[in-house]
Amino acid sequence: MLALMQESAPEDDMPHAPGPVSRALREAPPDQLVEAADRAVRSALDASRTDVFIADYRISGLWPVLDPELPAAGFLACHTVAQRCFSSQQPVHDVDEQGRCRLYLPLTTWGERLGVLLIELPRAPDAATVQVTVDIAGDLAVALRAADRETDRYRRVRRRERLSMAAEMQWDLLPGRSVTHGAFLLAGQLEPAYTVGGDHFDWSVDGDRLTVTVLNGAGTGLASSVLTAVTVNAMRNARRSGGTLVEQAELASDTIFYQHRGSRNVPTLLLELDTGTGRARAVDAGSPHLMRLRAGVVTRIELEQQLPLGMFADTRYAAQELQVEPGDRLFVVSDGVYAATPDGAEPYGHRSMARAMRSTRLQPAAEAVGTVMRELHAYHAEADLRDDAVVVCLDWRGSAGRDGGWQR
Incomplete structure (x- = not known):
């Protein structure tokens, strides 16, 4: 039984x-x-x-x-x-x-x-x-x-095969793979898990402010992982010092530029959500793609695309406002997901990705990221992914869910 x-x-x-x-x-x-x-x-x-x-x-x-x-x-x-x-x-x-x-x-x-x-x-x-x-x-x-x-x-125990050096750094840099809060659910996944190079996600919750960043890493291998680590830690440094979303982007961009003089850059999406009101601010630096699942319909949220982090000296960024409604599910995906074109097929993001996202509407966020990744692997006919891929899923429950507080 x-x-x-x-x-x-x-x-x-x-x-x-x-x-x-x-x-x-x-x-x-x-x-x-x-x-x-x-x-x-x-x-x-x-x-x-x-x-x-x-x-x-x-x-x-x-x-x-x-x-x-x-x-x-x-x-x-x-x-x-x-x-x-x-x-x-x-x-x-x-x-x-x-x-x-x-x-x-x-x-x-x-x-x-x-x-x-x-x-x-x-x-x-x-x-x-x-x-x-x-x-x-x-x-x-x-x-x-x-x-x-x-x-x-x-x-x-967690590793079923040896991690590349780049992947070892990436997994150590992650904040975790999922978070449950009274006001939101949040989850992310990296692929290929054992050889991922530069794609990455980060998050932090502080009072009513949830900050999420997703990086579309540049290049492959260890050099890509090192660049991602520098970028993530620059944004963390600004955030932990009380910096705004714009200041986080600008410090990371300046840090990358003065290390590489414009030869390397990191497309990044920075998102900040007021978990009490659903008001959100975003800086689209390049960037991964922001998708919304609302009432069974998947829509790409169009943001003003700004320069990738580190492309030029003293680049200045601006944040955009958007409103998240109770029950909205937001996905952030890197180019390795959205633009995947195995064997000349149309990009995964054109139609197949939306079908996969719609199929997750009854799943919690931690299961939803797995579903989108499994469908991506199926789209590749189970072959190894040709590019790093990251999927982050954020559900905002609305202010009524806040009284539940943290859940374990």
């Missing part, structure tokens, strides 16, 4: 205190978090088994940490249910013929989807125990995300 955990099971005598697990995570070395959680969960909940499944860079699969040699049949069964949990972001359980219950819980922090926690219990849990396990999964997700700065263990 397989089910989402929406109905409470009969009450039982399982302990309902996550304290020992939280304490074990605080005391564990960063590379031993999964083992510490395993011991604490087994003791606190009388569990017979736990495991952690981590999503790979392409978000194409979930891979076990504790039991990497899981037999193929057992892995396939666990992976199928774990994938359902990961996609729905809801606890899911199945019960075998002996009455043992395998409970799958999303490992998510601030909307960043890391993977799934498996807990095998002697019987179906009651509602209070399910809530305890949800809290445990939340604590473990926060600990795993923090541990990435101190250990390579979990990053090794």
Whole structure:
């Protein structure tokens, strides 16, 4: 039997205190978090088994940490249910013929989807125990995300092949891959995941201000990645110093120009959203393409295209105003998505991309970026992408959603 955990099971005598697990995570070395959680969960909940499944860079699969040699049949069964949990972001359980219950819980922090926690219990849990396990999964997700700065263990699980040096830099530079907030949902994805060079996205939320930047990286390989890193950090420097969207663009442009004297430039879209009102400002420096899905219709938002960052000295930029309505979904895509023309086909952005975007209207943002990327791969007949590609999806829920605050 397989089910989402929406109905409470009969009450039982399982302990309902996550304290020992939280304490074990605080005391564990960063590379031993999964083992510490395993011991604490087994003791606190009388569990017979736990495991952690981590999503790979392409978000194409979930891979076990504790039991990497899981037999193929057992892995396939666990992976199928774990994938359902990961996609729905809801606890899911199945019960075998002996009455043992395998409970799958999303490992998510601030909307960043890391993977799934498996807990095998002697019987179906009651509602209070399910809530305890949800809290445990939340604590473990926060600990795993923090541990990435101190250990390579979990990053090794995420990579299914070796990253190029450029891709290594790009993934380290990212803010994350998704964010859930009371007022908005936000997600992004890079491809080709293991060799991406210059395309990139960045974001930050500060009070009622959400800033999103998407870079259409120039060139390929390590040189492209270094140029992107300089650009992103210049914009961050201005933003963290209180600079406006225009000042962020101008500092990045000046930094690039005085490094390369106009021989290199970075087409970039800078977007700032007031999460309370939906008022947005944009600087189109070159740029990636801004698309809006509203009431089932995909429309390109035409902005005044200004010079790419770094093309000339002392370039000055102007911001444009636009209004986002509750329920609007915005996509930002790089040329590697919009202008993809495999085997002489018409550009992906002419018709096929809009169909893919419309098909996401019932999906959350984190699933929507995956759908657009999968359709892009299908458009290439599953061949390797010829150019870097980035997709960012932003849903604004409207001011009524703000009271929900941050969600984990």
